[in-house]
Each structure stands twice: as C-alpha cells, then as structure tokens.
Amino acid sequence: MSLTVKDLRVEIRAGGRTLTPVEGVDLVVGRDQCLALLGESGCGKSMTALALMRLLPEGGRVAAGRVELSREGAGVEDLLAQPESAMGQVRGGQLAMIFQEPQTSLNPVMTVAEQIGETLAAHRALTGVAARSEAGRLLEAVGLGTDKLDAYPFQLSGGQRQRALIAMMLAGEPEVLIADEPTTALDVTIQAQILKLLQDLRRERGMGLLLITHDLDVARDMTRGPDDRVAVMYAGQIVESAPGQALQAEPRHPYTQKLFAVLPRLERRGQRLDSLPGRVPVLDGSSAGCRFAERCPQVFERCRQEVPGFHGVAEGHWVRCHLADPEAASPADSQGRGVESAGENPPRPPFGKGGSEAGTPILAIDDLSVHFPIRKGLLKRTVGQVKAVDGVSLALAAGETLALVGESGCGKTTLARAVLRLIEPTGGEVRLAGEPLGGLRGEALRRKRAQMQIVFQDPFSSLNPRMGVGDILAEGMAALLPDLDRAGRARRTAELLDQVGLPADAAGRYPHEFSGGQRQRIAIARALAVRPKLLILDEPTSALDVSVQAQILNLLSDLRREHGLAYLFITHNLAVVSYLADRVAVMRGGKIVESGPVEQVLTRPRTDYTKLLLDSVPGQVLPDK
Amino acid sequence: MSMKPVLLWSDMLILVLLALVVAGVWLLRHNETFRAPLRQVLARPLGAATALVLGVYVAIGLLDSVHYVERLPDGPQGEAQYSGEVLSALDALLTPLRERVEKTYSAPFATHLYAKETLTGPDGRQVRDYPRLVHGGAHLADTDQEFWGDVLLRGGLGALGGVIAWLLCFPLWKNRPAGRPFALTLLVTLVVLGLLVALAPHYHVLGTDKVGQDVLYLSLKSVRTGLLIGTLTTLVVLPLAIGLGIAAGYFGGRVDDLIQYLYTTLNSIPGVLLIAAAVLVVQVQIETHPDLFATAAARTDVRLLALCAILGLTGWTGLARLLRAEALKLRELEFVQAARAFGVTRARILARHLLPNVMHLVLISLVIDFSGLVLAEAVLSYVGVGVDPAMISFGNMINGARLELAREPVVWWQLAAAFLFMFVLVLAANLFADTVRDALDPRGSRP
Structure with a gap:
C-alpha cells in the first residue's frame, strides 16, 4: 500500500492572474511510514494536502500530475481520474485528513458518537448498536473513555477534541492519514500527547502518515524511524527531501540550513540569530531561475538563470539546488557552506543584569489577583468566582527580561492586562518604579502609562486597519507626550520606523500592505513611541514563521541593549525563553508555581509541572537534565 | 409678472445641508485622505456612471426646492397680493406639463381618453366613443394617419439633439479614466432628456392620472419628496443609531442595559401603529393651529418633516443593534x-477606532434603508398617515395605483412610472454606495 504523488501542479485563478502555489511536487507515503512536509506559511503545503483529497478551494485546480493509491490486490488507481462520486469512498475510507483547528472541525450540535457514526455508516456500513460499540472502541484507541460517546464538542477540551477528530478519521480505516498542523493550536503538553498518539496509531495500524507542519522540532520527533522522511517545501516546490535523521544531521539546501540556523536555542544566548531576509516570491510563474535565489546567502549567477534540478547528494537525499549539482563545479565550494554562517557572529556576553537585587524594581507585583464573578439568574447574583489570577507576586528589575511561561488558560494574559490596568485587579498591588498604580485615576494614570506598554500576539488584529501607520504611531504620542507638536511627532515617527527596521515611507501606508513580521515591527514601534521603560510582550512571535521570529527576537534584543528596556515576556515557547530571558516564572491555574534564573529553571526544575512542560517540548532542544 | 420667494422649512434644511456639503468640500479640497477615495470613486466606471444618475435626481430635487408665489394684480387699496399657490423652479420649467390637464385617464402617447364617453356629434346625435384629448396630440388633424410620423419625427429630432449635446461634452471626459460606461450613461441620459424635451410638450409621454394630470410631471415632482424622506430620515437615524449602538457595545454594563431596554421597548410596539399614532398627533396639532401656516404648501411641508422625524425616531433600532454587536466584537x-x-x-x-471600522455596515444598511423608506412612505400613505394627500409623492402615486389596477381595462402607467423612477434611484444609490465602500476600504485593491 502506498500513496504516490507525481509531478503535482496546482493552479489558482484569482483576480485575473494564475498563481501556481504547488508545482512539480513528488511524494511517496508508504505503509507505516511518516512523511513530514515541512515549510513556512504560504509555501503550499496545505494546498498540496487539499489537492490530494481533491478539496481545493474555489478557483483552484490540479493542472498536472498524478495521485496514485496502490493497494494489495486492488492495483493502482489514479485519484485525479476518479469521478467525484467515487471520491466519497476515497475520502475517509482510504485517505483521511485531520485539520488544525479542533474547535471548528467538529460539528457543535452533534455528539461524538453521532459524528463517528457518520463515518462508520458511510465506509463500513455499521449502524445502530454495532456502530456505537465500534465508536467506543475507537475512542478508547485514541485515549478517550467510552463515557465521552455522548459528549458534545463544547464539553471537551482542545486536546480531547483533537482526539475525537482522530477517532472519527480512524473510523473509515484509512490507509494514509493526512494531518495538517494537527497540534499547532494545542498546548505543548497536549501536543506531546497527540503526537505520541499519532505515532502509536500508525505503528498499530500500519497507516501511512503525511504530517504537515511548520515546526522543525515536531518534524524531527515524528521522523525518527528509519523509513521516515522529511520533505522541505519552499514557494510551491520541494527543495529538499531526505530521511528524517539525515536531514537533521546535515541539511543541504541553503533554505533548510537557514531554517535550522534561525531557531532560538539556549546555546545561542547572547548571539544574534541568523536571519532570512526577504519574502516568498509571488508564484505567478514569472521567476526564471531558482525560487530561493532572492533570499539565498550563497546565490550565484546560475541561480538566476536556470531552474535547478533535483540532485541526489546521498542515499535517498535529494536537493533542488545548483550547489548540489555533481556535474558542475560550483563557486560555493570556495565560500564554504552556510551552516557556518552563524559562527560569523562573535559571541557576546549574555544580556541583562542576571539578578534583580540592585535598586527598586521597575515593576513589582504583590499578591495580585483578578477574579471574574460568575453571575446567574435574572438578577445576576454572583454565585461563584473564576480565579484567573490568584495571588501572584513578581518583581522585574530595570533592563531585565522576565519570561512568564504557561499553557493557555493559566491566566498569563489576564495578568498582563491587569498590570496595565486594562482589567481592574480584584486584589493586590502593582507598583511601577516604586509607585503604586492601584488608586490612580485620570491624568495620573495616563502619565504612568507612558512608562509601560504592551505588544500583542496577533499582528493582524492589533493594528487598526483603517488608520495609516503614521497615525498609529502618533496616536500614543498625542495622548501621552503632549509636549511634542505635530512636527516633533513626525520626526519621532521617522526615528521609530528606522529603529524597528522599516522603510521611512511606511508612515503613509496602511497595515494591510505589510507582512506579519513587519506588522509586528509596527506594533513594537507603537509601544516604543511613548518611551516606556517596561514592555509587556504577550506572545509576540507565536503567530509568526520561524525566520520572521528570529528577526523579531533580534530586534527585541537590540532594543533592550540600546534603551535598557525591561521585558515581561509572556510565552509558551520554551526555546524562545531559553534564548532571551534572564529569569522565568512558570504559571499554572492563576498561580506562580516556580520561578528563578533561566538556567536553573530550565535545567534543574523543582516542580513536577515544570518538568512535565520541559519533557513535552518537541525535539528536546533543551540540554539534558 | 413679479414673484416673491418662499422659504419652506424643508427648503431651509436643504439649504443648510447644501451649505454644509459645499463648506466641507471647500475645506477639505486639499486634504489628500479625503480626495483620494473621492477620486477613486469617480475613476471607477460604475462610480462615475451612478454619480451622474444620482446627480440628475439631486438636480431635479434641488430645482424643486426653490419655491415662490406669484404676484397677483394689486388689491383695491394698492396693497400687494400674492397667489396662495406655492410654485417651484421645477414647476416653472415644466409649466406646459403642469398646466395641460386632461379630463381623466389617458394612456401614454394617447390622443384619446382611456374610457368611452357619451359625445354629442356635430349633427346633434349622441354617440359613445373615446373623446379626443384637449392637449395630448392636439396639433394632429388626423390622429390615425399622422400619429406615427409625428412621433418618430419629433422623437428622432430629440434623440439627435441628445447625441449632439453628447458629442459637445466629449472633450470633458476624453482623458478621464472612467471611460466607456460613464460615456454610455451620459449618452442615455442626454438622449432620454432630448426625447422628453421634444415629445413631452405635445404628448403625455407617461399618460395622465385620474384627474388628468400628466404622470411625467407627477413623477418628476415625486423625486424631491422621495429624496427628502430618504435624506432627512437618514439624518435623524444616523446619530441615534451610531451613537447609541456603539456606546452600548463599547461601554457595556448599565449603558448597554439602558439602551437595550430602550430599543426593545420601541421594537415591541408594532411599527406602523406607533408611526400612525405619532402622525395623528402631529396632524391634530397642525389642524388646530391653522394660523401658523401661510399656505397649504407650508402645511404639507411641515407634515412631511414631521413624518421624517417620526420615521427616524422609530427606525434607528435595527442599525443600532447591528452596530452594538460589531462594537462588542471590536472592543x-x-x-x-x-x-x-x-x-x-x-x-x-x-x-x-470603532467608528471607521463600522462605517461599511452603516453605509450598506443606510442604502438599504433609503429604499425601504421610500417604500415605507407608500405603505403609510395607504394607511392614511403618510405624507399629505395633496403632496405629490411616489407613495401617493402607488397608493392611487391600487384602485387603478383593479379597473378593467387596467391603468398601469402610473404604477409603472413610479416604479421606474424609484428603481433607477434605488439602483443607482446602491451601486454608488458599493463603490464608496470599496474606495473607503484601505484593504481594497487600488487601480
């Protein structure tokens, strides 16, 4: 049994031009094999999966290629040649797909048993009692009890929903399971469980697994087997395909090398992260040579003229790069490989003061709590309280970076907003540079606000789409720096844009004209506009690709050095913490369970919860304990 | 013959509105954030074409808002006396249409009345036949023989005039980006205008109504009423809906509760009854104080304004609820x-932050409401609480058509004329609002 994709080409017609998000993709997923399709957003990996299922969006079509499914005793069939009526049996029966968002992939008004029952009825003609007992068996296989059979999706947590969805997909006994970013929306501990479940299931059932992910560490964890492979996609093409172990050991394509080099790591502390400038090209077929040529550090003349072939560099290891062409002597031989480029940065001493003993802390949080009342009934009596933040105490010295780590729902975002007084705290005290914020009102509070600012997670919803970038930056200045006149604000706007590495003409443009990373730069510039001493960063990089994340992290460490900013860095990404933070506080259920210097917490955790968090991190990037 | 200008309340409002628009345009004429979308609207084919159609409607409405009374011969003591009939500039332009009144119904382009009557022939015998119209086609000696030739000749000349006028305008848009659709719309507009100028003085192009008034005249006069109801009601609705809706959504809590109670209460009373009650109260007030109104026109005018205010005060809830939900999300x-x-x-x-991000909703629902309001006026006139029955409006025309459709043979032209004029107005307003929305959206593609 195997799924073979040959020379797949997908075209999308949009706005009068034809884009080719997928071009010349070859894939093989065999029995009990995991193929990880790795790439950043917009590289065409999801489009490939949808093309396999023949579920392309409006305007999209498969322009060329074959998708072959071969089974013992059934021969080879080309899925693209099947009539749509026959695809119903293929989808779910032979190919099944798990989507990223567990919230929206289950029907909210049907119980789990009913939803699994639909697949059972369609593919295995099971109904009634037989279907129910089979559904129960499937739920147990994915680690949910039979008591969840009659549960509605809203009664399940995110991880449980993803398990229920996997059970649904297993119901048709598919031969290949396509998992499109199955754990991206989940917390790290849940992610580890789901990934392990997928591994176990494919072993037990001998399924092929096509795992689509942007996370190198997830790809690494899932392709540890000898047959497992990783295919790296860039701009609609597979640029490198290799056995999982070989790729991790020696990435050969400059893009893959860059992807590995931009990851934040504990051992890269104090160094600038390698960066990958530029953007993915528009895929309208206008580029003549290599699609990565514009961003490639080892680009040479031939790259811009000739499309590189797919060259074998080792057993089962192919690279789409002229450098790997065995017949041509490449100029890069004399330049050396790009992996060394990270070494060009001389290591710098670690940032931060390392301790908070000196002077008054810039931010002191003392026994802060935020409780939300639960109101019921006509008169809205308070019947209970949700303790989102429950007695948290933290201190942050000037110029220090404190990482606040925790899973979703642990109260870290609520804490940030309570510190900023966007939400009124229920109890406790916040002191900014020694002065309590609690009782401040009106003008006094506004003055204090100039000293602390926030950068949000989602760069798309954090900028008003109807305001120009110049207006966005000037807004805070107008409110908090009344001394600046119009000309002064314009000068400062230009200064800020320069600081965050945006072109000067950005002020006249609107947010939608910028990419995610550039928008995050605008958001950082907006926060810096009022000259704060403390920045609260609420997951500032989790919506960004790794290469963009590296740029933002570099920017943050530059700004910290130049302005002596203190950061309260809220994140769930421990790799980023290990790279950037001086101290870590681990939060769970509204309380701080552990805090201390970053080396100590990440290498010698004292509580079980921190240990669990560290063990769940994919790829085990952290040093062994 | 001399005359005295008359300023009705609605004229005053229109003047203020016009002054505000002109002043706004004057102040913002160098402001790029204001000019760029405007230029973009006019650069788009649909935007320019619909702007032209709307412009024609607005011009008709404005002409109809310049009111005056004619001076009659001086009284016995030499004091000035004025006619009680308030006329407008549009009336003056359309004098031939206004004054050439038939006895009763006649079909478009008819030369005879629509119903048979008992006629006394030259020989004194009484016959039942269709009598000749007094004005429509009166210049024809033999209606059967000459009719088509005359209509085609006059129509041809009129159309030719339109085309010539179009050609004269050619340099105006030669280098404009709006291009063909605008040129085409202009051509159609000018040809229609030419045809009307050539034919309307000699025929009733859209027929006559029950009392023999020209339907084309009625339709043109209705434009002002329709625009006025649409615009003034919108002006009442906008601040209420935007202010209360966004405030309820953004502030939440007590403010939200209060505003929700308010619009739930308003919504729980059947709309037509509420409007009817309010209109009746106003009507009684008007009738008990006849001394406040110099002319009949002033009275119908105040009644129209009252109707707009009432429609506005009862009609803001839908938009407010929409904006509340959006503000809840945005905050x-x-x-x-x-x-x-x-x-x-x-x-x-x-x-x-909030207002610009809900403007697209406001714009869409306003245009839908605008057409709804013109229609609501018809419904209310049917119940008898709409505009004054003496006022010429689409509502009254449609209301009259109710009985005409029950006749045998059917009198269809009054309804058709009202429908045609409203259809063009509402369609143009819809398409224009679409282009404006696209131009205001910074994410929209720019040409």
Whole structure:
C-alpha cells in the first residue's frame, strides 16, 4: 500500500492572474511510514494536502500530475481520474485528513458518537448498536473513555477534541492519514500527547502518515524511524527531501540550513540569530531561475538563470539546488557552506543584569489577583468566582527580561492586562518604579502609562486597519507626550520606523500592505513611541514563521541593549525563553508555581509541572537534565 | 409678472445641508485622505456612471426646492397680493406639463381618453366613443394617419439633439479614466432628456392620472419628496443609531442595559401603529393651529418633516443593534486594547477606532434603508398617515395605483412610472454606495 504523488501542479485563478502555489511536487507515503512536509506559511503545503483529497478551494485546480493509491490486490488507481462520486469512498475510507483547528472541525450540535457514526455508516456500513460499540472502541484507541460517546464538542477540551477528530478519521480505516498542523493550536503538553498518539496509531495500524507542519522540532520527533522522511517545501516546490535523521544531521539546501540556523536555542544566548531576509516570491510563474535565489546567502549567477534540478547528494537525499549539482563545479565550494554562517557572529556576553537585587524594581507585583464573578439568574447574583489570577507576586528589575511561561488558560494574559490596568485587579498591588498604580485615576494614570506598554500576539488584529501607520504611531504620542507638536511627532515617527527596521515611507501606508513580521515591527514601534521603560510582550512571535521570529527576537534584543528596556515576556515557547530571558516564572491555574534564573529553571526544575512542560517540548532542544 | 420667494422649512434644511456639503468640500479640497477615495470613486466606471444618475435626481430635487408665489394684480387699496399657490423652479420649467390637464385617464402617447364617453356629434346625435384629448396630440388633424410620423419625427429630432449635446461634452471626459460606461450613461441620459424635451410638450409621454394630470410631471415632482424622506430620515437615524449602538457595545454594563431596554421597548410596539399614532398627533396639532401656516404648501411641508422625524425616531433600532454587536466584537480586538493602554480618551477611541471600522455596515444598511423608506412612505400613505394627500409623492402615486389596477381595462402607467423612477434611484444609490465602500476600504485593491 502506498500513496504516490507525481509531478503535482496546482493552479489558482484569482483576480485575473494564475498563481501556481504547488508545482512539480513528488511524494511517496508508504505503509507505516511518516512523511513530514515541512515549510513556512504560504509555501503550499496545505494546498498540496487539499489537492490530494481533491478539496481545493474555489478557483483552484490540479493542472498536472498524478495521485496514485496502490493497494494489495486492488492495483493502482489514479485519484485525479476518479469521478467525484467515487471520491466519497476515497475520502475517509482510504485517505483521511485531520485539520488544525479542533474547535471548528467538529460539528457543535452533534455528539461524538453521532459524528463517528457518520463515518462508520458511510465506509463500513455499521449502524445502530454495532456502530456505537465500534465508536467506543475507537475512542478508547485514541485515549478517550467510552463515557465521552455522548459528549458534545463544547464539553471537551482542545486536546480531547483533537482526539475525537482522530477517532472519527480512524473510523473509515484509512490507509494514509493526512494531518495538517494537527497540534499547532494545542498546548505543548497536549501536543506531546497527540503526537505520541499519532505515532502509536500508525505503528498499530500500519497507516501511512503525511504530517504537515511548520515546526522543525515536531518534524524531527515524528521522523525518527528509519523509513521516515522529511520533505522541505519552499514557494510551491520541494527543495529538499531526505530521511528524517539525515536531514537533521546535515541539511543541504541553503533554505533548510537557514531554517535550522534561525531557531532560538539556549546555546545561542547572547548571539544574534541568523536571519532570512526577504519574502516568498509571488508564484505567478514569472521567476526564471531558482525560487530561493532572492533570499539565498550563497546565490550565484546560475541561480538566476536556470531552474535547478533535483540532485541526489546521498542515499535517498535529494536537493533542488545548483550547489548540489555533481556535474558542475560550483563557486560555493570556495565560500564554504552556510551552516557556518552563524559562527560569523562573535559571541557576546549574555544580556541583562542576571539578578534583580540592585535598586527598586521597575515593576513589582504583590499578591495580585483578578477574579471574574460568575453571575446567574435574572438578577445576576454572583454565585461563584473564576480565579484567573490568584495571588501572584513578581518583581522585574530595570533592563531585565522576565519570561512568564504557561499553557493557555493559566491566566498569563489576564495578568498582563491587569498590570496595565486594562482589567481592574480584584486584589493586590502593582507598583511601577516604586509607585503604586492601584488608586490612580485620570491624568495620573495616563502619565504612568507612558512608562509601560504592551505588544500583542496577533499582528493582524492589533493594528487598526483603517488608520495609516503614521497615525498609529502618533496616536500614543498625542495622548501621552503632549509636549511634542505635530512636527516633533513626525520626526519621532521617522526615528521609530528606522529603529524597528522599516522603510521611512511606511508612515503613509496602511497595515494591510505589510507582512506579519513587519506588522509586528509596527506594533513594537507603537509601544516604543511613548518611551516606556517596561514592555509587556504577550506572545509576540507565536503567530509568526520561524525566520520572521528570529528577526523579531533580534530586534527585541537590540532594543533592550540600546534603551535598557525591561521585558515581561509572556510565552509558551520554551526555546524562545531559553534564548532571551534572564529569569522565568512558570504559571499554572492563576498561580506562580516556580520561578528563578533561566538556567536553573530550565535545567534543574523543582516542580513536577515544570518538568512535565520541559519533557513535552518537541525535539528536546533543551540540554539534558 | 413679479414673484416673491418662499422659504419652506424643508427648503431651509436643504439649504443648510447644501451649505454644509459645499463648506466641507471647500475645506477639505486639499486634504489628500479625503480626495483620494473621492477620486477613486469617480475613476471607477460604475462610480462615475451612478454619480451622474444620482446627480440628475439631486438636480431635479434641488430645482424643486426653490419655491415662490406669484404676484397677483394689486388689491383695491394698492396693497400687494400674492397667489396662495406655492410654485417651484421645477414647476416653472415644466409649466406646459403642469398646466395641460386632461379630463381623466389617458394612456401614454394617447390622443384619446382611456374610457368611452357619451359625445354629442356635430349633427346633434349622441354617440359613445373615446373623446379626443384637449392637449395630448392636439396639433394632429388626423390622429390615425399622422400619429406615427409625428412621433418618430419629433422623437428622432430629440434623440439627435441628445447625441449632439453628447458629442459637445466629449472633450470633458476624453482623458478621464472612467471611460466607456460613464460615456454610455451620459449618452442615455442626454438622449432620454432630448426625447422628453421634444415629445413631452405635445404628448403625455407617461399618460395622465385620474384627474388628468400628466404622470411625467407627477413623477418628476415625486423625486424631491422621495429624496427628502430618504435624506432627512437618514439624518435623524444616523446619530441615534451610531451613537447609541456603539456606546452600548463599547461601554457595556448599565449603558448597554439602558439602551437595550430602550430599543426593545420601541421594537415591541408594532411599527406602523406607533408611526400612525405619532402622525395623528402631529396632524391634530397642525389642524388646530391653522394660523401658523401661510399656505397649504407650508402645511404639507411641515407634515412631511414631521413624518421624517417620526420615521427616524422609530427606525434607528435595527442599525443600532447591528452596530452594538460589531462594537462588542471590536472592543476586544487588540488595537482597541492598545489604544486604551495609551490612555487614549474614550471619545477618541470611539471616533478613531470603532467608528471607521463600522462605517461599511452603516453605509450598506443606510442604502438599504433609503429604499425601504421610500417604500415605507407608500405603505403609510395607504394607511392614511403618510405624507399629505395633496403632496405629490411616489407613495401617493402607488397608493392611487391600487384602485387603478383593479379597473378593467387596467391603468398601469402610473404604477409603472413610479416604479421606474424609484428603481433607477434605488439602483443607482446602491451601486454608488458599493463603490464608496470599496474606495473607503484601505484593504481594497487600488487601480
């Protein structure tokens, strides 16, 4: 049994031009094999999966290629040649797909048993009692009890929903399971469980697994087997395909090398992260040579003229790069490989003061709590309280970076907003540079606000789409720096844009004209506009690709050095913490369970919860304990 | 013959509105954020074409808003006396249409009445036949023989005039980006205008109504009423709906409760009954104080304004509810949170962050409401609480058509004329609003 994709080409017609998000993709997923399709957003990996299922969006079509499914005793069939009526049996029966968002992939008004029952009825003609007992068996296989059979999706947590969805997909006994970013929306501990479940299931059932992910560490964890492979996609093409172990050991394509080099790591502390400038090209077929040529550090003349072939560099290891062409002597031989480029940065001493003993802390949080009342009934009596933040105490010295780590729902975002007084705290005290914020009102509070600012997670919803970038930056200045006149604000706007590495003409443009990373730069510039001493960063990089994340992290460490900013860095990404933070506080259920210097917490955790968090991190990037 | 200008209340409002628009345009004429979308609207084929159609309607409405009374011969003591009939500039232009009244119904382009009557022939015998119209086709000696030739000749000349006028305008848009659709719309407009100028003085192009008035004249006069109801009601609705809707959504809590109670209460009373009650109260007030109104026109005018105010006061709830829901969503978005973190004042957050992000909703629902209001006027006139029955409006025309459709043979032209004029107006307004919305959206593709 195997799924073979040959020379797949997908075209999308949009706005009068034809884009080719997928071009010349070859894939093989065999029995009990995991193929990880790795790439950043917009590289065409999801489009490939949808093309396999023949579920392309409006305007999209498969322009060329074959998708072959071969089974013992059934021969080879080309899925693209099947009539749509026959695809119903293929989808779910032979190919099944798990989507990223567990919230929206289950029907909210049907119980789990009913939803699994639909697949059972369609593919295995099971109904009634037989279907129910089979559904129960499937739920147990994915680690949910039979008591969840009659549960509605809203009664399940995110991880449980993803398990229920996997059970649904297993119901048709598919031969290949396509998992499109199955754990991206989940917390790290849940992610580890789901990934392990997928591994176990494919072993037990001998399924092929096509795992689509942007996370190198997830790809690494899932392709540890000898047959497992990783295919790296860039701009609609597979640029490198290799056995999982070989790729991790020696990435050969400059893009893959860059992807590995931009990851934040504990051992890269104090160094600038390698960066990958530029953007993915528009895929309208206008580029003549290599699609990565514009961003490639080892680009040479031939790259811009000739499309590189797919060259074998080792057993089962192919690279789409002229450098790997065995017949041509490449100029890069004399330049050396790009992996060394990270070494060009001389290591710098670690940032931060390392301790908070000196002077008054810039931010002191003392026994802060935020409780939300639960109101019921006509008169809205308070019947209970949700303790989102429950007695948290933290201190942050000037110029220090404190990482606040925790899973979703642990109260870290609520804490940030309570510190900023966007939400009124229920109890406790916040002191900014020694002065309590609690009782401040009106003008006094506004003055204090100039000293602390926030950068949000989602760069798309954090900028008003109807305001120009110049207006966005000037807004805070107008409110908090009344001394600046119009000309002064314009000068400062230009200064800020320069600081965050945006072109000067950005002020006249609107947010939608910028990419995610550039928008995050605008958001950082907006926060810096009022000259704060403390920045609260609420997951500032989790919506960004790794290469963009590296740029933002570099920017943050530059700004910290130049302005002596203190950061309260809220994140769930421990790799980023290990790279950037001086101290870590681990939060769970509204309380701080552990805090201390970053080396100590990440290498010698004292509580079980921190240990669990560290063990769940994919790829085990952290040093062994 | 001399005359005295008369300023009705609605004229005054229109003047103020016009002055505000002109002043606004004058002040913002160098402002690029204002000019860029405007230029973009006019650069788009649909935008320019619909702007032209709307322009024609507005011109008709404005002409109809310049009112005067004619001076009659001086009284016995030499004091000035004025006619009680208030006329407008449009009436003056359309004098031939206005004064050439038939006895009763006649079909478009008819030369005879629509119903048979008992006629006394030259020989004194009484016959039942269709009598000749007094004005429509009166210049024809033999209607059967000459009719088609005359209509084609006059129509041809009129159309030719339109085409010539179009050619004269050619240099105006030669280098404009709006291009063909605009040129085509202009051509159609000018040809229609030419045809009307050539034919309307000699025939009743759209027929006559029950009392023999020219339907084309009625339709043109209805334009002002329709525009007025649409615009004034919108002006009442806008501040209420935007202010209350956004405030309810953004502030939440007590403010939200209060505003919700208010519109739930308003919504729980059947709309037509509420309007009817309010209109009747106003009507009684008007009738008990006849001394306040110099002319009949002033009275119908005040009644129209009252209707607009009432429609506005009862009609803001739908839009307000929509905006409340949108504001609820927007206030949680991070750019609003960021603005709060900057200590930006609430009023400024509402104006800079919330309002621009709900404008597309406001624009869409306003245009839909605009057509709804013109129709509501018809419904209310049917119940008898709409505009004054003496006022010429689409509502009254449609209301009259109710009985005409029950006749045998059917009198269809009054309804058709009202429908045609309203259809063009509402369609143009819809398409124009679409282009404006696209132009205001910074994410929209720019040419």
